[in-house]
Amino acid sequence: MATVLKNEAVGSGFYLLKASGMYDAKMGQFCMLRAWDAYPVLSRPISIFDCDGEGISFLYKVVGQGTELLAQLKPGDTIDVQGPYGNGFPAVTGKVALVGGGIGVAPLYYTAKMLKAQGNPVDLYLGFTDEALLQQEYEAVCDELTVNIGGYITDDINPADYDYIMTCGPHIMMQVLADKVKGTAAQLYVSMENRMGCGVGACLVCSCKTTGGNKKVCKDGPVFKAEEVFGNV
Numbered sequence: 001m002a003t004v005l006k007n008e009a010v011g012s013g014f015y016l017l018k019a020s021g022m023y024d025a026k027m028g029q030f031c032m033l034r035a036w037d038a039y040p041v042l043s044r045p046i047s048i049f050d051c052d053g054e055g056i057s058f059l060y061k062v063v064g065q066g067t068e069l070l071a072q073l074k075p076g077d078t079i080d081v082q083g084p085y086g087n088g089f090p091a092v093t094g095k096v097a098l099v100g101g102g103i104g105v106a107p108l109y110y111t112a113k114m115l116k117a118q119g120n121p122v123d124l125y126l127g128f129t130d131e132a133l134l135q136q137e138y139e140a141v142c143d144e145l146t147v148n149i150g151g152y153i154t155d156d157i158n159p160a161d162y163d164y165i166m167t168c169g170p171h172i173m174m175q176v177l178a179d180k181v182k183g184t185a186a187q188l189y190v191s192m193e194n195r196m197g198c199g200v201g202a203c204l205v206c207s208c209k210t211t212g213g214n215k216k217v218c219k220d221g222p223v224f225k226a227e228e229v230f231g232n233v
Contacts, residue, residue: 001078005055011133015071018057019081025051027111028088028191028223034080035073040066047107048084059106086222089189094163096120099177101127101153101169107191112141127153159186178230188226192217
């Protein structure tokens with residue numbers, strides 16, 4: 001069990017939670033969070049927002065009973081943090097664009113921070129429906145930040161400007177991005193947000209179709225090459 005260090009509202013229905021402990025987290029991974037006994041039955045899969053020497057952080061949106069219970073946590077409360085799980089974004093060398101939509105922006109902070117630490121130029125493209133989240137924090141971990149509120153963040157990026165593009169968000173957003181990448185040299189990686197049960201590949205709830213057959217998002221992903229999910233890119 002970990003101790004909640006902070007759990008603050010950062011937008012309408014959005015919270016940033018930090019839990020104590022040492023974790024070997026990789027870019028784009030997630031953890032299964034639980035702060036209740038019997039019900040809800042399942043823990044909640046939440047993307048890793050950040051990880052440092054003090055603990056691990058999660059940016060999440062209140063969408064149901066589990067996340068409502070998470071939002072009630074206060075510093076000093078205990079929380080069960082299982083993980084990190086999944087295959088995340090790859091370590092690369094080159095110019096990188098990170099594209100996020102809605103709560104899909106969550107794993108991109110740690111990803112940007114790690115890629116910058118490895119010496120890569122990194123631009124962030126973040127799309128929101130109503131309000132931007134943690135804009136100053138994201139600006140601190142990238143070379144250039146583009147924010148789009150109420151529009152389509154995919155309109156703001158030219159894939160030909162990048163060697164690699166990594167994205168997380170609505171399926172349609174990632175599909176549009178996959179179409180834009182066609183004909184360029186950019187390699188696109190997508191992080192799927194399928195509903196999960198166990199987080200370790202046992203329950204098959206998160207199964208998704210790929211060009212190589214059905215795969216488990218929690219164990220084989222959540223990050224896949226775009227061509228595995230959307231066909232030839």
